[in-house]
Amino acid sequence: MPTLTIPNSFTANTTAQSALVNANFNAVATLLNSTKLDSTNVQTGGLATANLADVAVTTAKIADLAVTTGKIADSSVTVAKLAAAVTALITPSGMITPYGGTSAPTGWLLCNGASVSRTTYADLFTVVSTAFGDGSLNADGSSSGNGSSTHFNLPDARGRFIRGLDGTAGRDPDDASRTAMLTGGNTGDNIGSVQPDGFKAHTHRQYGPQNAGGSGPYGLNTGMLNWFDINVPTETTGGNETRPTNIYLNHIIKT
Numbered sequence: 415m416p417t418l419t420i421p422n423s424f425t426a427n428t429t430a431q432s433a434l435v436n437a438n439f440n441a442v443a444t445l446l447n448s449t450k451l452d453s454t455n456v457q458t459g460g461l462a463t464a465n466l467a468d469v470a471v472t473t474a475k476i477a478d479l480a481v482t483t484g485k486i487a488d489s490s491v492t493v494a495k496l497a498a499a500v501t502a503l504i505t506p507s508g509m510i511t512p513y514g515g516t517s518a519p520t521g522w523l524l525c526n527g528a529s530v531s532r533t534t535y536a537d538l539f540t541v542v543s544t545a546f547g548d549g550s551l552n553a554d555g556s557s558s559g560n561g562s563s564t565h566f567n568l569p570d571a572r573g574r575f576i577r578g579l580d581g582t583a584g585r586d587p588d589d590a591s592r593t594a595m596l597t598g599g600n601t602g603d604n605i606g607s608v609q610p611d612g613f614k615a616h617t618h619r620q621y622g623p624q625n626a627g628g629s630g631p632y633g634l635n636t637g638m639l640n641w642f643d644i645n646v647p648t649e650t651t652g653g654n655e656t657r658p659t660n661i662y663l664n665h666i667i668k669t
Contacts, residue, residue, distance in 0.1 A: 508541030509668040510569065510576075518666045525665040527553025527570030527596065529560050538669045539566055545606030546570065548598025555596070567596050569606065571665035579605060588612075611655050618648055 501521065510525060518524045523535075529549040532539045549565025552558045553572075558565065580586040580603055592607035600606040 505668045506541075507537040507668050510571070510665055512663040513666045514663060516664065518664075522666040522668055523568055525569045525571040525667050527572070528568050529558035529565045530568060532564055532566055535669050538667070542566070542569075542606075544598050545600045545604070547594070547596030547606075550598065551596050553596070562598060567599065568667060569665075570595055574608070575660075576665075577609075579603070613656055 505521075513519075513522075523530070523538075527546070529547075529552060532549070544566050546569045547567030548562040549560050549567055550558060550562040551567070553567070553570045577586070580589045586592075586603075588609065589603040592602055592604075592609050594601050595606055595608050
């Protein structure tokens with residue numbers, strides 16, 4: 415171990431006489447390198463956050479179990495800090511979920527197709543980009559007044575059922591014809607594309623009587639009656655759309 419000679423007090427004269435020389439500083443460096451820093455080497459209050467360079471202390475540099483509950487100062491870890499960290503883990507940016515409130519809670523936005531800033535919601539933009547639109551239009555198709563390079567659209571889930579991305583499953587026979595939710599949004603088999611309502615093509619057979627003499631589909635004159643297909647449309651039945659029983663909820667997206 416190197417010998418370190420340091421005078422009991424420091425004065426301008428002491429310094430001038432080279433009491434502190436390069437050899438002493440080299441000895442300090444060697445000493446610290448060999449013994450490292452621990453709680454016994456650091457003066458109380460001598461090592462503060464302000465004295466540490468950014469990212470100087472990293473997880474990789476901290477020994478397992480070196481930081482314990484007993485070493486953490488009271489109030490240095492708060493509920494708010496823990497809540498923010500846990501929330502970021504279990505509800506990542508871009509997560510969409512049904513919500514029973516009429517307005518979005520803190521850290522979330524309504525899925526209403528709004529044009530929002532790419533800077534303000536940078537984390538969310540990193541995830542969704544322009545999948546739902548480039549921000550140049552509002553959800554109703556009117557101009558948002560925002561540049562397509564500075565904004566992006568939130569998903570517009572109002573009045574829409576959510577369908578899982580088909581990918582290679584082959585369950586959506588019309589995935590190639592899916593359109594963009596708003597200008598600049600994704601089309602086809604991609605997140606954010608939309609479809610209008612639809613009804614799978616099918617037929618109904620209708621039968622009517624025709625007399626044996628073939629005098630017409632409704633002939634009831636003479637002879638044995640036979641039943642034949644007739645080209646007459648059925649009456650209209652049903653409502654304004656095809657839908658399952660449902661409930662209204664808002665959808666919200668994590669910023």
